[in-house]
Amino acid sequence: MSETAVALRSVAKNFPNGIEALRATDLSIAEGSFVSLVGPSGCGKSTLLRLIAGLLAPTTGTIERHDDRMGFVFQDPTLMPWATALENVALPLRLNGGTDDSSARHALQRLGLDGFAGAYPHQLSGGMQMRVSIARATVTSPRLLLMDEPFAALDEFTRFRLNDDLRALWQKHGWTVVFVTHSVQEAVFLSQRVIVMSPRPGGIVADMRIDLPQERRNDFRLSHTFIDQCACVSTSLHAATAAQDSAA
Amino acid sequence: MRAAGKVILPFLFGALLLIIWEVAIRLNHIPQFILPAPSAIAISLWKDGPDLLRNLSVTVEVTLVALLLATITGVAIAVALAQWPLAERTFFPYAVFIQVTPIVTIAPFIIIWVENIFVVLLILAWMAAVFPIISNTLLGLKSASANLRELFRLYRASRWQTLRRLLIPTALPYFLGGLRISGGLALIGTVVAEMVAGTSGAQSGLASRLLEASYRLELPRAMACFVLLSATGLILYWALKVLSHRLLRHWHESARGIEN
Numbered sequence: 001m002s003e004t005a006v007a008l009r010s011v012a013k014n015f016p017n018g019i020e021a022l023r024a025t026d027l028s029i030a031e032g033s034f035v036s037l038v039g040p041s042g043c044g045k046s047t048l049l050r051l052i053a054g055l056l057a058p059t060t061g062t063i064e065r066h067d068d069r070m071g072f073v074f075q076d077p078t079l080m081p082w083a084t085a086l087e088n089v090a091l092p093l094r095l096n097g098g099t100d101d102s103s104a105r106h107a108l109q110r111l112g113l114d115g116f117a118g119a120y121p122h123q124l125s126g127g128m129q130m131r132v133s134i135a136r137a138t139v140t141s142p143r144l145l146l147m148d149e150p151f152a153a154l155d156e157f158t159r160f161r162l163n164d165d166l167r168a169l170w171q172k173h174g175w176t177v178v179f180v181t182h183s184v185q186e187a188v189f190l191s192q193r194v195i196v197m198s199p200r201p202g203g204i205v206a207d208m209r210i211d212l213p214q215e216r217r218n219d220f221r222l223s224h225t226f227i228d229q230c231a232c233v234s235t236s237l238h239a240a241t242a243a244q245d246s247a248a
Numbered sequence: 249m250r251a252a253g254k255v256i257l258p259f260l261f262g263a264l265l266l267i268i269w270e271v272a273i274r275l276n277h278i279p280q281f282i283l284p285a286p287s288a289i290a291i292s293l294w295k296d297g298p299d300l301l302r303n304l305s306v307t308v309e310v311t312l313v314a315l316l317l318a319t320i321t322g323v324a325i326a327v328a329l330a331q332w333p334l335a336e337r338t339f340f341p342y343a344v345f346i347q348v349t350p351i352v353t354i355a356p357f358i359i360i361w362v363e364n365i366f367v368v369l370l371i372l373a374w375m376a377a378v379f380p381i382i383s384n385t386l387l388g389l390k391s392a393s394a395n396l397r398e399l400f401r402l403y404r405a406s407r408w409q410t411l412r413r414l415l416i417p418t419a420l421p422y423f424l425g426g427l428r429i430s431g432g433l434a435l436i437g438t439v440v441a442e443m444v445a446g447t448s449g450a451q452s453g454l455a456s457r458l459l460e461a462s463y464r465l466e467l468p469r470a471m472a473c474f475v476l477l478s479a480t481g482l483i484l485y486w487a488l489k490v491l492s493h494r495l496l497r498h499w500h501e502s503a504r505g506i507e508n
Contacts (some may be wrong), residue, residue, distance in 0.1 A: 072402050076491050078395040082417045094413070095403040122501050129496045 003031040003066060005144055005176040006052055011061035013047050020201035021047040024061065027195070027204065027248060029233060031066060031143075034170055036179045036187035036194045038233065044202020045180045046148055052178060053146050070144040071137030075152055077129035079121040079136075086117035089135045096140070108136040110169065126159035134166070138175070145175045149182065160221075163189055167216065184237065188229045189216060196233065198240035207238040208233060281322070281465040289475065292468035300454060300469075304476050307438055307453040310366065312372030315434040319427065321374075322381030330389035330415065331407070340386075347379035351437055355444040365452065369441045376437025380426040388422025389415045421500050424492040431439075431484045439477060 006029040013022040022044040029035050050056040051063060053072055064227040071092075079088045090104035108117055112129040123127055130150055135144060151159040167190055170177055174193050187194045188210055195205035210229055212220075220226055266286045272278075275430070280288055325343070329336040351372050361370045400410045422433040442455035445490050458473035496503035 032286060053402060055402060072399065074395045074399075076395060080396065080414070080417065082420070091399075091413070092403050093410055095400070095405045122499065197258075219476065 003182075005029050005033070005066045006050070006063075006178070007029040007064045009062050009064075010083050010154060010172060011058045011063055013044070013051060013056060021093040023201040023203040025204055027044045027206045027224050029174055029176060032174045033193060034167075034177045034179065036192045037197055038181060038184060038187045038194055039197035040124055040182065040199060040237075042202070043197040043198040044199070047195050047202060049148050049178060049180050052144075065144065067143040069140060069142045070146060071140065073130075073133050073145070073147040073150045073191050075149045077121065077126075077131060077133040079132055081121050084118050084120055084137075085113060086131045088121070088132055091136060091213065092140045102156070103141075104135075104139055107139040108132070110138070111135045112165070125158075126154055127162060130154065130162060131144075131165075138169070138173075143176060145170075145177045147177065147179045151186065159186070166190065171214070180202040184230050184233045185221070188212075188226065188233055189221060194233050196236050196240060198237075206233075206236040208236065210230070254419055282469055283294040284471055288468040292472040293475065294468075296472060298467055300457060300472060300476060303452070303454040303457045303473075304480065307435075307442065307455065308480060309439045310369045310373055310441075310453065311435045311480075314438065315377055315427075315431055317370070317374050318377040318381055318430055318434065322378045322426075322430075323385055323423065325378075326382050326385035326389060326419075327411070329386055329480045336386070342380055343382050346375055346377075346406070349375075351375050351440060352444055355441060359445060365445055368445060369453070372441035372444075373434050373437035376419070376435035377430040380429040380433065381423065382426075384426030385419050385423045386430075388419025391422065392418040421492075421496055421502060424488075424495065428485065428488045428492065431488045432481060435467050435477070435481050435484060 005089065006027070008025055008027040010024045011022065012020075014020050024047070024220045027048075037048060039045050046057065051058055052065070053070065054063075054065075055072075079085075080091070083091075085108060086101060086104055090101050090108050091099075093100070093104060097146060105117060106151045108114065111134055113128065113131055113135065116124065116128065121132070122219075124132065133150070137147075151162050163186060166177075169175075177190075179187070179190060191210055194208045194210055195204055196208070197203060212225060212229060216226075261475065263281075263505065270285050270287060273283065284292075327406070329340060329380055355368075356367050358371050362371065396414055397410075397434040400414055430473065438453070439455040443459050444466075445452065454473050454477055458470050458477070461467070461470035493503045
C-alpha cells in the first residue's frame with residue numbers, strides 16, 4: 001500500500017579486522033514511518049544505520065533508497081565549533097552551492113532556537129546543541145532522517161522534551177525516520193515499529209509493531225498500555241541476549 | 249590586586265637583580281670589557297641608539313619576511329602533504345632533515361652559492377622557521393572529527409569544500425601554535441645567519457654589530473645589541489600571541505579562558 005523508503009536485501013557487513021558486524025539481513029521500511037532499532041552495544045544497529053546512509057558499503061547484498069535526500073544525526077551534536085548555530089545549520093545548503101540562509105533560519109525556528117542563530121556551540125547546552133544538529137539534518141527537507149542514538153548523552157528531562165518535539169515534527173513533516181537507541185522506553189514512545197537486534201554477529205531478532213495511539217502526551221509514559229508495550233519489547237530483547245549468552 | 253601582582257612582582261624582581269648587578273660591579277671594580285654595569289649598557293643604548301636601531305631594522309626585516317615565507321610555504325606544503333598521503337611519505341623526511349640540520353653547518357654553502365646577503369639570511373632564517381608550521385598544520389589538518397568528516401561525505405562535499413570548510417578551520421589553532429614557535433625560530437635563524445655571514449657591510453644587521461663590538465671588547469655596546477634583540481623576540485612572541493587570540497577567541501578553548 002505505502003511506498004517503500006528503504007529496502008535491504010541480504011545485506012551483510014564484515015569489517016576488515018574479521019568482525020562480522022551484521023549477518024545477512026532483509027529489511028523494508030515504509031515511507032513516512034518511524035522505525036527504531038534497539039539492542040545492546042555491538043549488535044550492529046549503528047552499522048545498519050550507516051549502511052542505509054551509504055556511509056558504509058555492504059559486504060554482500062543490496063540497499064535501495066527511494067529518495068536520496070536524507071539527514072543524519074550523530075550521537076554527539078557534531079557541530080563545527082568555529083561556526084555559529086546558523087552557519088552550522090546552513091552547512092548542507094552551502095555544500096550544495098546555496099547562499100540563501102532563510103531555510104536555515106526556518107529550521108532553527110522549527111527546533112525552538114529562534115534567538116540563538118548567532119550563538120557558538122560552546123554557548124549552548126547539550127540539548128540545544130542536539131537541536132541545532134537536528135535542524136541541520138532537516139534543513140534540506142529530507143525524506144529520510146537517520147538518527148544514531150542522538151539523545152543518549154542527555155539528561156532525562158531534556159530527552160523527554162526532545163522526544164516530544166521530534167514526534168511532533170515527524171507527524172507534521174512526514175519524514176521516514178530510522179532511529180537507533182539502546183533505550184526500550186524511548187523506542188516504544190517514539191515509534192510505530194521497533195526492531196530488536198542482538199550481537200555477535202549483529203542481526204534482527206524481532207520486528208514489532210507498536211499499537212499505541214498516535215497522540216502521545218508526556219503522562220502517556222506512565223500509562224499501562226505504554227508500560228505493557230515496553231515490557232513486550234524488553235522480553236524479546238532479553239530473550240535474544242540470553243540465547244546469545246547460552247550459545248557462547 | 250592579582251592583576252597588579254602579575255606585572256609588579258616580575259618587574260620588582262628584575263629591578264632588584266639590576267641593582268645587585270650594578271652594586272657588585274662598582275664594589276669589586278670589575279672592568280667594562282669583562283662585564284659592564286647596567287648603567288653602562290643603558291648609556292650605550294642611548295648613545296648608539298640610532299645606529300643600532302638602523303641595524304635592528306635589517307634584522308627585523310629579514311625575520312619578518314622569512315616568517316612570512318615560512319608561513320606561505322609551510323601551509324602550502326602541509327596542505328599538499330595532507331591531501332596526498334603518498335606525498336607525505338615521500339617528502340616529510342626531507343622536512344625533518346631541514347629541521348634537524350643545524351643551520352650553521354649549511355650557512356657556508358649558501359654564502360658561496362648566493363651572492364645577495366639579504367637572500368642568504370632569508371634562506372637560512374626560513375630553514376629555521378618552516379618546520380613547526382609544516383608539522384603543526386599537518387597535524388591540525390588530520391585532526392578533523394570523524395563524524396564531521398562523515399557528515400561532509402554524506403552531503404557529497406568536494407575535496408576543496410572539505411578542505412576549506414572543515415580541515416582548514418580545524419587546523420587553524422594548530423597552525424597558530426606552530427607560528428608562535430616559528431616566530432622565535434625565525435629571529436634565532438636570522439641572528440645565527442648574520443653571525444655566520446660575518447661583519448661585512450655597515451648595516452648588515454644587529455647580530456653583526458654585536459659580534460663586531462665583542463671583537464673590539466666594547467661590551468656595553470655588545471650587550472645593548474643583546475638587549476634589543478631579546479626585546480624584539482619578546483615583542484614578536486607577544487604580537488603572535490595577540491594575533492592567535494584574536495583569531496580564536498570566538499570558539500577555541502585556548503582563547504576563551506583569557507578573556508575573563
